Amino acid sequence: MRIVLDAMGGDYAPEVVVEGGVWAARELEVEVILVGQEEAVRQELEKHDTSGLSLPIVHASQVIEMTDKPAQAVKAKKDSSMVVGMDLVKKGEAQAFVSAGNSGGVMVAALFRLGRMKGIQRPALSAILPALKEPICILDVGANTDCKPEYLLQFAIMGNVYMERVLGIEKPRVGIVSTGEEEGKGSQLVLEAYQLLKGSGLNFIGNVEGKDVLFGLAQVVVTDGFTGNVMVKLTEGAAGLLGEVIEEEIKRSPLTALGGLLAKPAFRRVKKRLDYSEYGGAPLLGVNGVVIVGHGRSNAKAIKNAVRMAKQTVEGGMTEAIKGEIERRVEGERRG
Amino acid sequence: MRIVLDAMGGDYAPEVVVEGGVWAARELEVEVILVGQEEAVRQELEKHDTSGLSLPIVHASQVIEMTDKPAQAVKAKKDSSMVVGMDLVKKGEAQAFVSAGNSGGVMVAALFRLGRMKGIQRPALSAILPALKEPICILDVGANTDCKPEYLLQFAIMGNVYMERVLGIEKPRVGIVSTGEEEGKGSQLVLEAYQLLKGSGLNFIGNVEGKDVLFGLAQVVVTDGFTGNVMVKLTEGAAGLLGEVIEEEIKRSPLTALGGLLAKPAFRRVKKRLDYSEYGGAPLLGVNGVVIVGHGRSNAKAIKNAVRMAKQTVEGGMTEAIKGEIERRVEGERRG
Numbered sequence: 001m002r003i004v005l006d007a008m009g010g011d012y013a014p015e016v017v018v019e020g021g022v023w024a025a026r027e028l029e030v031e032v033i034l035v036g037q038e039e040a041v042r043q044e045l046e047k048h049d050t051s052g053l054s055l056p057i058v059h060a061s062q063v064i065e066m067t068d069k070p071a072q073a074v075k076a077k078k079d080s081s082m083v084v085g086m087d088l089v090k091k092g093e094a095q096a097f098v099s100a101g102n103s104g105g106v107m108v109a110a111l112f113r114l115g116r117m118k119g120i121q122r123p124a125l126s127a128i129l130p131a132l133k134e135p136i137c138i139l140d141v142g143a144n145t146d147c148k149p150e151y152l153l154q155f156a157i158m159g160n161v162y163m164e165r166v167l168g169i170e171k172p173r174v175g176i177v178s179t180g181e182e183e184g185k186g187s188q189l190v191l192e193a194y195q196l197l198k199g200s201g202l203n204f205i206g207n208v209e210g211k212d213v214l215f216g217l218a219q220v221v222v223t224d225g226f227t228g229n230v231m232v233k234l235t236e237g238a239a240g241l242l243g244e245v246i247e248e249e250i251k252r253s254p255l256t257a258l259g260g261l262l263a264k265p266a267f268r269r270v271k272k273r274l275d276y277s278e279y280g281g282a283p284l285l286g287v288n289g290v291v292i293v294g295h296g297r298s299n300a301k302a303i304k305n306a307v308r309m310a311k312q313t314v315e316g317g318m319t320e321a322i323k324g325e326i327e328r329r330v331e332g333e334r335r336g
Numbered sequence: 337m338r339i340v341l342d343a344m345g346g347d348y349a350p351e352v353v354v355e356g357g358v359w360a361a362r363e364l365e366v367e368v369i370l371v372g373q374e375e376a377v378r379q380e381l382e383k384h385d386t387s388g389l390s391l392p393i394v395h396a397s398q399v400i401e402m403t404d405k406p407a408q409a410v411k412a413k414k415d416s417s418m419v420v421g422m423d424l425v426k427k428g429e430a431q432a433f434v435s436a437g438n439s440g441g442v443m444v445a446a447l448f449r450l451g452r453m454k455g456i457q458r459p460a461l462s463a464i465l466p467a468l469k470e471p472i473c474i475l476d477v478g479a480n481t482d483c484k485p486e487y488l489l490q491f492a493i494m495g496n497v498y499m500e501r502v503l504g505i506e507k508p509r510v511g512i513v514s515t516g517e518e519e520g521k522g523s524q525l526v527l528e529a530y531q532l533l534k535g536s537g538l539n540f541i542g543n544v545e546g547k548d549v550l551f552g553l554a555q556v557v558v559t560d561g562f563t564g565n566v567m568v569k570l571t572e573g574a575a576g577l578l579g580e581v582i583e584e585e586i587k588r589s590p591l592t593a594l595g596g597l598l599a600k601p602a603f604r605r606v607k608k609r610l611d612y613s614e615y616g617g618a619p620l621l622g623v624n625g626v627v628i629v630g631h632g633r634s635n636a637k638a639i640k641n642a643v644r645m646a647k648q649t650v651e652g653g654m655t656e657a658i659k660g661e662i663e664r665r666v667e668g669e670r671r672g
Binding site for chain 2: 131132142145146177178179186187188190209210211212213214215225226227229230231232233234235236237238239240241242244245246249250252253255256258259260261262263264265266267269270273274
């Protein structure tokens with residue numbers, strides 16, 4: 001399998017990205033195509049032992065920066081690693097695209113170069129988060145800040161396919177984020193989407209409140225891209241805040257500091273369990289190809305895991321499965 | 337000062353509510369009017385030493401349950417503790433109303449009996465949350481699931497007055513929740529509200545992302561009631577999840593368990609710092625009177641602190657200050 005890795009994307013690119021790419025090529029036995037400024041990428045590659053690995057470089061002279069405006073940048077920078085990389089997928093020279101760069105840029109490049117799937121109204125960015133016992137999929141987390149009820153139904157369908165095909169969870173519980181558990185609670189958008197989900201044939205469990213989301217009440221958590229984006233970032237912030245406050249308080253006395261020292265392995269395990277980098281990325285669902293958006297602050301492990309997510313997504317036959325599901329539903333509607 | 341406490345409101349009412357009321361009367365030197373089913377309230381009161389305290393009971397035969405539909409219940413149960421208690425404030429027999437009961441019920445009762453403030457389009461429920469160093473005020477957190485940009489401007493004005501008058505924070509930093517830091521990021525609602533806030537004369541610092549909210553980047557955090565509700569509950573859930581995972585991992589080995597034991601005082605301090613019950617309640621801003629909504633799961637301390645919040649809100653002259661501010665702005669607009 002061939003996976004494109006945007007070597008210029010991410011806060012620590014190209015250094016850390018190339019490191020993650022080498023790691024992925026070795027561990028996952030895939031070909032990792034590094035797209036980016038050839039000289040810079042080659043210099044990074046030379047720092048690693050790459051014997052026996054397939055890590056071709058494809059040159060792209062431009063870089064879409066984190067601060068660039070997505071649509072403008074994608075149009076203007078035709079020789080950027082994102083655009084060149086996406087085109088490799090479009091031409092069938094690679095099966096997936098991974099980037100930890102400007103996430104808006106990745107989404108726009110995917111839309112412009114790969115295109116929206118037939119029948120899909122809006123692609124959705126899906127965060128895979130660690131819940132108490134098993135991962136949950138929240139979508140949309142930022143591709144669409146303003147949504148219609150029909151989009152949310154499609155997000156649910158795509159999330160459902162992803163959980164079944166890629167994570168092997170049969171008939172995942174699907175819920176919609178709202179302000180109360182009972183039917184009838186929530187915004188106008190939620191009330192309307194609720195009705196669509198109720199009649200969708202999915203394993204719909206109804207509304208999920210903010211306090212229950214991370215406990216895995218629903219495995220596919222559907223929401224608009226504004227709320228979803230705020231939720232995912234707030235979770236990150238809450239964990240960060242709690243971590244900081246715990247550290248401060250533990251250091252406040254010698255005895256608690258000793259306790260903290262002894263408990264360190266436990267904290268390390270907590271971090272590992274709740275670490276986004278264990279998942280590595282957010283699949284963009286609903287475009288014609290496998291696209292994984294990594295966290296801007298991705299370290300090498302997160303990059304490696306993002307490539308693994310891409311590999312699993314290709315192996316799960318995601319794109320075809322979503323296409324099939326959408327066609328089946330359109331066909332079903334036509335027949336009444 | 338006289339403060340009405342809804343003795344029947346909350347998951348552990350009347351027992352824990354009465355306990356908190358007695359505590360408040362002693363510590364805060366206020367008169368706490370306990371409204372509820374006389375016999376039940378009296379029985380609870382008798383468990384405590386109330387000598388020298390002013391804790392009159394006002395009988396109300398009905399109870400608005402947690403599961404009741406707010407508008408219906410408030411209309412149907414005219415002799416409920418919420419309606420009777422709210423009327424005491426309306427008649428000037430008390431200066432504030434506190435309830436940990438059905439929050440929708442409290443909001444509807446406040447709207448029906450006290451009424452919206454002149455010039456205020458929508459009252460807002462405001463959560464006071466512990467941030468890293470100082471409290472922040474997020475509003476709206478549930479009074480209005482669908483909002484217009486003008487509502488958000490008024491939320492900002494009200495939150496600003498609250499922070500200045502009650503918490504003594506001069507010119508608090510005001511931010512709007514969005515999906516990116518830069519101007520131009522966010523939903524249609526946010527884009528429009530941003531422009532209003534920019535021209536508001538408030539200390540507006542722009543967009544605040546989910547990850548930054550709890551770190552106190554903005555002290556008044558403005559958002560629609562849907563997003564705000566999800567945010568506050570998600571924060572609660574994230575803290576709960578992290579707590580559970582830490583406990584699980586600490587118990588996994590004798591050494592880390594010992595460490596956890598030694599570090600216990602630190603964890604207790606963390607809990608105290610981040611505990612909602614230290615604040616006790618959420619002020620409902622924009623109605624003609626001081627109304628504090630407590631958490632349904634309030635313990636006695638949370639009830640006591642909710643009464644304290646009510647007292648401070650009255651002392652800060654909140655209601656008059658918001659009225660004055662709104663009038664000043666309307667006047668300003670008229671003069672152009």
